[in-house]
Amino acid sequence: xxxxxxxxxxxxxxxxxxxxxxxxxxxxxxxxxxxxxxxxxxxxxxxxxxxxxxxxxxxxxxxxxxxxxxxxxxxxxxxxxxxxxxxxxxxxxxxxxxxxxxxxxxxxxxxxxxxxxxxxxxxxxxxxxxxxxxxxxxxxxxxxxxxxxxxxxxxxxxxxxxxxxxxxxxxxxxxxxxxxxxxxxxxxxxxxxxxxxxxxxxxxxxxxxxxxxxxxxxxxxxxxxxxxxxxxxxxxxxxxxxxxxxxxxxxxxxxxxxxxxxxxxxxxxxxxxxxxxxxxxxxxxxxxxxxxxxxxxxxxxxxxxxxxxxxxxxxxxxxx
Amino acid sequence: xxxxxxxxxxxxxxxxxxxxxxxxxxxxxxxxxxxxxxxxxxxxxxxxxxxxxxxxxxxxxxxxxxxxxxxxxxxxxxxxxxxxxxxxxxxxxxxxxxxxxxxxxxxxxxxxxxxxxxxxxxxxxxxxxxxxxxxxxxxxxxxxxxxxxxxxxxxxxxxxxxxxxxxxxxxxxxxxxxxxxxxxxxxxxxxxxxxxxxxxxxxxxxxxxxxxxxxxxxxxxxxxxxxxxxxxxxxxxxxxxxxxxxxxxxxxxxxxxxxxxxxxxxxxxxxxxxxxxxxxxxxxxxxxxxxxxxxxxxxxxxxxx
Numbered sequence: 152x153x154x155x156x157x158x159x160x161x162x163x164x165x166x167x168x169x170x171x172x173x174x175x176x177x178x179x180x181x182x183x184x185x186x187x188x189x190x191x192x193x194x195x196x197x198x199x200x201x202x203x204x205x206x207x208x209x210x211x212x213x214x215x216x217x218x219x220x221x222x223x224x225x226x227x228x229x230x231x232x233x234x235x236x237x238x239x240x241x242x243x244x245x246x247x248x249x250x251x252x253x254x255x256x257x258x259x260x261x262x263x264x265x266x267x268x269x270x271x272x273x274x275x276x277x278x279x280x281x282x283x284x285x286x287x288x289x290x291x292x293x294x295x296x297x298x299x300x301x302x303x304x305x306x307x308x309x310x311x312x313x314x315x316x317x318x319x320x321x322x323x324x325x326x327x328x329x330x331x332x333x334x335x336x337x338x339x340x341x342x343x344x345x346x347x348x349x350x351x352x353x354x355x356x357x358x359x360x361x362x363x364x365x366x367x368x369x370x371x372x373x374x375x376x377x378x379x380x381x382x383x384x385x386x387x388x389x390x391x392x393x394x395x396x397x398x399x400x401x402x403x404x405x406x407x408x409x410x411x412x413x414x415x416x417x418x419x420x421x422x423x424x425x426x427x428x429x430x431x432x433x434x435x436x437x438x439x440x441x442x443x444x445x446x447x448x449x450x451x452x453x454x455x456x457x458x459x460x461x462x463x464x465x466x467x468x469x470x471x
Numbered sequence: 472x473x474x475x476x477x478x479x480x481x482x483x484x485x486x487x488x489x490x491x492x493x494x495x496x497x498x499x500x501x502x503x504x505x506x507x508x509x510x511x512x513x514x515x516x517x518x519x520x521x522x523x524x525x526x527x528x529x530x531x532x533x534x535x536x537x538x539x540x541x542x543x544x545x546x547x548x549x550x551x552x553x554x555x556x557x558x559x560x561x562x563x564x565x566x567x568x569x570x571x572x573x574x575x576x577x578x579x580x581x582x583x584x585x586x587x588x589x590x591x592x593x594x595x596x597x598x599x600x601x602x603x604x605x606x607x608x609x610x611x612x613x614x615x616x617x618x619x620x621x622x623x624x625x626x627x628x629x630x631x632x633x634x635x636x637x638x639x640x641x642x643x644x645x646x647x648x649x650x651x652x653x654x655x656x657x658x659x660x661x662x663x664x665x666x667x668x669x670x671x672x673x674x675x676x677x678x679x680x681x682x683x684x685x686x687x688x689x690x691x692x693x694x695x696x697x698x699x700x701x702x703x704x705x706x707x708x709x710x711x712x713x714x715x716x717x718x719x720x721x722x723x724x725x726x727x728x729x730x731x732x733x734x735x736x737x738x739x740x741x742x743x744x745x746x747x748x749x750x751x752x753x754x755x756x757x758x759x760x761x762x763x764x765x766x767x768x769x770x771x772x773x774x775x776x
Contacts (some may be wrong), residue, residue: 166497181587181671189584190596192577193642197599200639204611204618211617224621273509276502286768291510293743297744298517299700301718301739305725306520309531309734316519316532351513379495401605411703415725420547429609433707438729446610461598 205450212236212443220437226276239444248428255424258338259406262345263353263399269346270353275387278361287319292358295351304415310339311416336419344412349402356401359467360394361387397463400456407449425449524734531731539732550735555712556720563716563740565630567699570637575691577638578645579683583675585646586653596644604643611640612707619708629710636704641697645690652686685758689771692751696744728766 194281210224213231217223225231242248277288295303310317313334318330333340364387372382410426425445492575520531524542528535538544550556565675585597615636619626626632660682664674680754702718709715715723717736726735756767763770 186584186588189580190588193581193600194512194596196577200615200635201603203622204614207618207622208614211621222621267510272502273506274507276499280499290768295513297696299718300740301702301721302741303517305737306516308725309520309523310516312532314532363722404605405607408609410609426609429613433613442613443617446613449610460605461601
């Protein structure tokens with residue numbers, strides 16, 4: 152057995168022996184399995200509960216149902232039946248779901264734009280002018296992280312009631328002539344809820360990126376004769392682009408699975424989002440295959456942003 | 472003394488808003504105003520909701536006087552006496568404690584392993600752990616629900632299932648925080664210990680783990696706070712009303728006909744979360760005294776970014 156394969160394996164063994172010897176000289180030597188073994192519990196956990204559950208999603212989505220519409224998952228890919236899934240997809244393009252998907256995109260995009268318009272100046276201010284009060288500002292910015300999303304939506308629910316403080320204030324200021332039924336299924340209420348709910352999660356990554364910009368680059372721009380606004384557009388904004396993208400992605404991912412904002416602030420079919428469709432398949436019996444198909448479509452929509460975000464965070468961690 | 476004259480000066484130039492706006496050296500008053508306005512906006516609704524938990528009447532939108540009725544005075548409808556809400560409080564704490572006990576050790580071990588184990592499988596493993604963290608919660612919740620129903624059927628819905636669901640994505644918090652700490656402490660201390668004759672396992676036990684305790688404190692606090700607030704995963708994996716924690720009860724009540732008792736429940740959770748986070752923060756600050764490059768607040772916050 153003197154083929155090239157053995158030759159390479161011998162040379163590999165040789166190098167490993169050399170490495171081991173040099174490591175021994177330095178005083179530290181671990182067997183090859185030593186460090187990987189630390190990661191084993193988490194890996195087993197992820198395989199059994201994360202990877203496997205997504206396989207179940209596939210098996211249920213491409214499986215069949217029994218007489219009572221209970222799901223009969225099919226775990227062998229060669230017996231998969233794509234009937235339910237294609238039916239679900241056809242509903243997106245021109246069917247019953249088209250409205251919901253378009254609405255979800257519209258809400259998510261509007262809310263993200265508002266989040267960015269409000270969040271950017273704040274992140275910019277704290278990063279550039281925070282000075283000695285940076286710790287205080289950051290402490291206040293992180294406060295909403297520790298208030299449950301549920302409570303923050305619930306708080307708005309009370310404020311937006313017909314006899315609530317928002318209507319009181321707006322009629323007092325003569326913005327409104329009569330109280331407005333905010334909670335009666337209006338897109339504007341849902342978008343307001345999304346903006347309020349997710350804005351804190353946008354500001355912090357944005358701040359992180361803006362804080363990393365070297366001040367001397369801005370000074371160089373100014374020294375070379377650019378006006379403050381021109382420095383902003385030509386230097387600050389381009390340098391903060393990854394932060395903008397990361398912040399927008401980190402808020403849009405959960406928005407695509409958000410059913411609770413709608414459930415607390417509207418409950419009307421006029422504002423249903425994708426998340427509500429998925430939640431409905433959980434609440435009502437016999438829709439497991441539909442639910443799994445919906446989950447698959449959402450994963451398809453989100454997979455690229457998710458991968459981009461993971462790469463961004465791992466790179467940012469390496470830079471630190 | 473021309474443009475920067477104060478109001479006390481007898482003859483000052485009229486204040487010109489446009490010139491003020493264009494002055495590149497002025498203080499960023501507009502940005503600062505926006506920031507404070509935002510900060511007020513971000514907490515004011517919650518403060519009002521907290522105040523209304525002390526309302527004397529049934530309304531959550533008009534004030535009818537102060538009372539502790541919705542906290543414990545009402546024999547049936549108050550938070551601490553309602554036969555449905557009281558077990559939910561215990562369930563909330565049970566889930567948060569169990570999740571912390573599993574997620575933090577598993578995540579810490581994973582972070583240590585990943586810090587020293589390089590290569591493609593390591594990258595893939597890291598990717599999978601962080602993926603569970605960025606996937607929308609409803610997707611993970613439904614996936615786990617279907618898995619418990621169809622594949623790993625020996626795992627019952629209820630406390631066991633809920634803890635498994637929470638741990639699956641909370642591991643990531645511990646991993647992120649412990650890895651950040653590992654990067655700052657490096658290998659030097661362990662190598663010093665081994666130069667002085669400690670075995671690899673002993674140097675991990677006696678040197679590395681004590682150095683990692685602050686990060687473990689911090690991640691325990693964050694995992695606990697996050698699990699107690701969770702209402703998506705635990706709702707999908709609950710087995711009926713008696714395993715629903717307080718957060719799910721709040722969600723259900725908020726959709727039906729909420730009373731200020733719901734405000735009291737939410738306030739109670741808020742207090743629990745803030746207590747744990749504050750404790751975690753002070754434990755972190757104490758354990759890293761003299762070792763920090765930046766302020767404790769900034770380091771604690773960098774875990775979130």
